Amino acid sequence: MQDKLMLMIPGPTPVAESTLLALAKAPIGHRTKEFSAIFADVVTKLKWLHQTTNDVLILSASGTGAMEAGIINFLSKGDRVLVGDNGKFGERWAEVCEAYGLQTERIRAEWGQPLDPEAFRAALEADTAKTIAAVIVTHSETSAGVLNDLATINRSVKAHGRALMMVDAVTSLGATNVPVDEWGLDVVASGSQKAYAIPPGLGFVAVSAKAWEAYKTADLPRYYLDLGKYREDAAKDTTPFTPAVNLIVALQAALAQMQQEGLDNIFARHRRQRNATRAAMKALGLGLLAADTHASDAITAVVPPAGLDAEQIRKALQQKFDIAMAGGQDHLKGKIFRMGHLGFVCDRDVLTAIAALEATLQSLGWTFPAGAGVTAAIGHLNA
Numbered sequence: 001m002q003d004k005l006m007l008m009i010p011g012p013t014p015v016a017e018s019t020l021l022a023l024a025k026a027p028i029g030h031r032t033k034e035f036s037a038i039f040a041d042v043v044t045k046l047k048w049l050h051q052t053t054n055d056v057l058i059l060s061a062s063g064t065g066a067m068e069a070g071i072i073n074f075l076s077k078g079d080r081v082l083v084g085d086n087g088k089f090g091e092r093w094a095e096v097c098e099a100y101g102l103q104t105e106r107i108r109a110e111w112g113q114p115l116d117p118e119a120f121r122a123a124l125e126a127d128t129a130k131t132i133a134a135v136i137v138t139h140s141e142t143s144a145g146v147l148n149d150l151a152t153i154n155r156s157v158k159a160h161g162r163a164l165m166m167v168d169a170v171t172s173l174g175a176t177n178v179p180v181d182e183w184g185l186d187v188v189a190s191g192s193q194k195a196y197a198i199p200p201g202l203g204f205v206a207v208s209a210k211a212w213e214a215y216k217t218a219d220l221p222r223y224y225l226d227l228g229k230y231r232e233d234a235a236k237d238t239t240p241f242t243p244a245v246n247l248i249v250a251l252q253a254a255l256a257q258m259q260q261e262g263l264d265n266i267f268a269r270h271r272r273q274r275n276a277t278r279a280a281m282k283a284l285g286l287g288l289l290a291a292d293t294h295a296s297d298a299i300t301a302v303v304p305p306a307g308l309d310a311e312q313i314r315k316a317l318q319q320k321f322d323i324a325m326a327g328g329q330d331h332l333k334g335k336i337f338r339m340g341h342l343g344f345v346c347d348r349d350v351l352t353a354i355a356a357l358e359a360t361l362q363s364l365g366w367t368f369p370a371g372a373g374v375t376a377a378i379g380h381l382n383a
């Protein structure tokens with residue numbers, strides 16, 4: 001049905017009506033007082049979301065641009081970096097590091113398994129010469145639905161002393177607690193089409209004082225993504241280049257809505273919906289790629305049993321119910337589907353998606369106790 005699409009993918013995520021109305025406004029000049037006032041308010045709200053007093057810089061870029069900016073502004077040619085790689089995004093950050101000539105060491109885990117904090121501890125403790133300049137971790141690895149143990153890895157980074165902690169928080173910030181200042185995270189990247197619940201196009205980077213120290217001597221090439229320029233201009237409530245004006249206006253509305261809900265409620269909602277989704281999948285006899293102990297709050301990766309095709313399930317959900325879920329990437333293509341519960345998603349959306357999934361599975365000949373998924377989900381949503 002037209003205009004009924006329900007996005008249950010890990011980005012772009014659904015956008016609230018108040019945000020859509022903000023998006024409908026005509027653009028204004030970015031060198032105006034009016035825009036500067038909006039910009040200043042947005043930055044204040046971003047700091048609230050990040051639980052930080054550090055700079056949070058706004059880029060016209062997707063999450064990858066924000067992450068690339070975070071990597072290249074604080075490192076120098078030949079620097080040694082440890083990159084956690086247990087999925088598509090971890091793999092990507094290692095590739096970015098290599099593209100810039102960094103000495104890149106991957107700490108790997110299978111897709112679906114969490115990164116082993118012990119491996120980071122061992123590598124950092126062995127580095128008595130302090131050659132490791134940064135540790136890069138994807139907090140919520142979207143490709144596999146895994147939440148990595150950032151807090152524990154970060155403790156080893158702090159004990160090391162030199163290395164900067166750089167975090168892909170694209171599907172954790174605004175869904176899972178990421179206390180940037182309390183943990184002393186140096187670089188935290190995110191993107192607008194995820195928990196922020198506005199369309200794609202903005203990237204965000206939070207930067208610590210320690211990272212700015214490294215910036216002074218960092219020598220990787222940069223121009224458009226030179227964060228020093230953004231910082232300098234942000235102090236004057238402006239940006240070095242034309243920002244995505246309309247998206248920033250929309251962001252103000254979206255962040256206001258998030259503030260109204262409150263951080264604790266936002267985190268609790270994501271956790272509740274995650275638990276409901278996982279319980280439903282289990283009750284329907286479907287497998288889960290990530291274990292309960294390290295499951296992402298934003299996305300659930302589901303493994304259909306032999307005989308059920310993940311792509312067929314997705315296709316039927318789309319065709320019959322206008323519900324979009326994500327497929328598997330790379331070697332998991334066709335083997336899993338991924339249900340997003342990220343951003344502007346309410347319990348009703350989760351119930352709807354589970355009920356539609358039940359109908360789909362039934363039509364594909366899969367047998368299970370009728371209503372088992374919905375019943376299991378309700379158990380968590382009502383708890």
Ligand SMILES: *Cc1c(COP(=O)(O)O)cnc(C)c1O
Nearest residue numbers: 062063064089140142170171191
């Ligand atoms: C979506 C996402 C990104 C950013 O991807 P873009 O397509 O560049 O916005 C980065 N990391 C994770 C974990 C993501 O889910």
